[in-house]
Amino acid sequence: xxxxxxxxxxxxxxxxxxxxxxxxxxxxxxxxxxxxxxxxxxxxxxxxxxxxxxxxxxxxxxxxxxxxxxxxxxxxxxxxxxxxxxxxxxxxxxxxxxxxxxxxxxxxxxxxxxxxxxxxxxxxxxxxxxxxxxxxxxxxxxxxxxxxxxxxxxxxxxxxxxxxxxxxxxxxxxxxxxxxxxxxxxxxxxxxxxxxxxxxxxxxxxxxxxxxxxxxxxxxxxxxxxxxxxxxxxxxxxxxxxxxxxxxxxxxxxxxxxxxxxxxxxxxxxxxxxxxx
Amino acid sequence: xxxxxxxxxxxxxxxxxxxxxxxxxxxxxxxxxxxxxxxxxxxxxxxxxxxxxxxxxxxxxxxxxxxxxxxxxxxxxxxxxxxxxxxxxxxxxxxxxxxxxxxxxxxxxxxxxxxxxxxxxxxxxxxxxxxxxxxxxxxxxxxxxxxxxxxxxxxxxxxxxxxxxxxxxxxxxxxxxxxxxxxxxxxxxxxxxxxxxxxxxxxxxxxxxxxxxxxxxxxxxxxxxxxxxxxxxxxxxxxxxxx
Numbered sequence: 001x002x003x004x005x006x007x008x009x010x011x012x013x014x015x016x017x018x019x020x021x022x023x024x025x026x027x028x029x030x031x032x033x034x035x036x037x038x039x040x041x042x043x044x045x046x047x048x049x050x051x052x053x054x055x056x057x058x059x060x061x062x063x064x065x066x067x068x069x070x071x072x073x074x075x076x077x078x079x080x081x082x083x084x085x086x087x088x089x090x091x092x093x094x095x096x097x098x099x100x101x102x103x104x105x106x107x108x109x110x111x112x113x114x115x116x117x118x119x120x121x122x123x124x125x126x127x128x129x130x131x132x133x134x135x136x137x138x139x140x141x142x143x144x145x146x147x148x149x150x151x152x153x154x155x156x157x158x159x160x161x162x163x164x165x166x167x168x169x170x171x172x173x174x175x176x177x178x179x180x181x182x183x184x185x186x187x188x189x190x191x192x193x194x195x196x197x198x199x200x201x202x203x204x205x206x207x208x209x210x211x212x213x214x215x216x217x218x219x220x221x222x223x224x225x226x227x228x229x230x231x232x233x234x235x236x237x238x239x240x241x242x243x244x245x246x247x248x249x250x251x252x253x254x255x256x257x258x259x260x261x262x263x264x265x266x267x268x269x270x271x272x273x274x275x276x277x
Numbered sequence: 278x279x280x281x282x283x284x285x286x287x288x289x290x291x292x293x294x295x296x297x298x299x300x301x302x303x304x305x306x307x308x309x310x311x312x313x314x315x316x317x318x319x320x321x322x323x324x325x326x327x328x329x330x331x332x333x334x335x336x337x338x339x340x341x342x343x344x345x346x347x348x349x350x351x352x353x354x355x356x357x358x359x360x361x362x363x364x365x366x367x368x369x370x371x372x373x374x375x376x377x378x379x380x381x382x383x384x385x386x387x388x389x390x391x392x393x394x395x396x397x398x399x400x401x402x403x404x405x406x407x408x409x410x411x412x413x414x415x416x417x418x419x420x421x422x423x424x425x426x427x428x429x430x431x432x433x434x435x436x437x438x439x440x441x442x443x444x445x446x447x448x449x450x451x452x453x454x455x456x457x458x459x460x461x462x463x464x465x466x467x468x469x470x471x472x473x474x475x476x477x478x479x480x481x482x483x484x485x486x487x488x489x490x491x492x493x494x495x496x497x498x499x500x501x502x503x504x505x506x507x508x509x510x511x512x513x514x515x516x517x518x519x520x
Contacts, residue, residue, distance in 0.1 A: 151384050151385065151388065154374075154378060154381060154382060154384070155385065157371065157373075157374055157378065158371050158374070158382055161371035161372065161373060161374060162369050162371060164333065164369065165365070165369040165370075165371065166371075167332075167333075167352075167353035167354050167357070168331050168333070168353055168354075168357055168362075168363055169357055169362070169382045169383070169385050169386065169429065169430075169433060170354050170357035170358045170385035170386040170433065171354055171382075171385045172352075172354045173354070
């Protein structure tokens, strides 16, 4: 089978890898600033619904959805940052998970979102090339932001290490936290719009806690302080279930075992393995 | 003779944690040059005072004037950018970042004028320029972590440096080196407020000392006079003065 044939035969899998990688990249921004903010699935859902409703009702094209959806997610993230701004660690995690549940329940109950059955007939115009182009653009944007402003990368690292000490050396920790949450929400929003336009239909369950859990596991396997590691982690986690189908019902267990092994023996994830060399 | 205006002037400062009064109507001046000592038994309120000065804790009453302006309600990072740097009683380096990254964080105090040369100068000043600067700060020996924390504060090019028990855990030679470093910092025009239990160090670098107990000033003045003050001896040793 030629390479093009292989890609065509597995295009849905590749699409999923690209979208999952975007989501992992989105969460890795918050994690690099030490913020366990678990609202990426909710941001993805908000953008997916805004983009899809725009396409179905106002006949937006994909480009318009790709602007409006992530913008809506970023705006919601900026508003969310106000009440959760002072929360840390497990409290921040619980608050953002609760926000995700609120978003899911709103999506189930709003008539315009199609309720529990979701929305269908979304234009299927997000191809593999576009998904990877967006992934490259987002990863490149994050890299450029760090390379262009070394102090931003240092501010994220210092905030992750010790928020209190970071403040006393002049870092505006609240700004770092808001910036990483909003940027992450915009990237998750891009993933949401692409997901909707690559899969014809969406339901609130697509953006629930199970999705968030998957994004978090991708980041842990890839390495929580590395954007590139998060992308590899999500690719690994998406491909793994397909390659171990022979394990039948034990497939799900294997992911748990791998996660445990990473936490115990390679806490820096895949990224830590290449940094050691 | 005209009295020089203090760099830091604190008046009537009160801080409470629930029912506990950590600082009780405290007055303190730090001059524009030299090293001021702040001593007192454990729990006297010394670190609480540094927390209030740096905006980490909000006082219930009183005023804090730094370089002629009130900093009482300012955010911690703004206070740092005004020129107040500090170290901690329990070291708070960015343990997983390199020596260089720790010191380069001086950029946040002066985003426009901070250069690599400033970071190198701070490292050299504490005598760590021979070190592998890519080494993780958390892997350094204890004494060097203390010095690196001072280097990080110096990289901020502060006007006022607050040192919270910098000699804690140091051996006599390291303490002597620290005394020389503090003298050197003060000689360059940076005001230093030194909290310390090691009286040898306090005697060697401070001319003026303030003593706290239960959040209030119980004595202040020339170092030797204060050390001989029976009230101070009683506060430290718990002895009852003969009346």
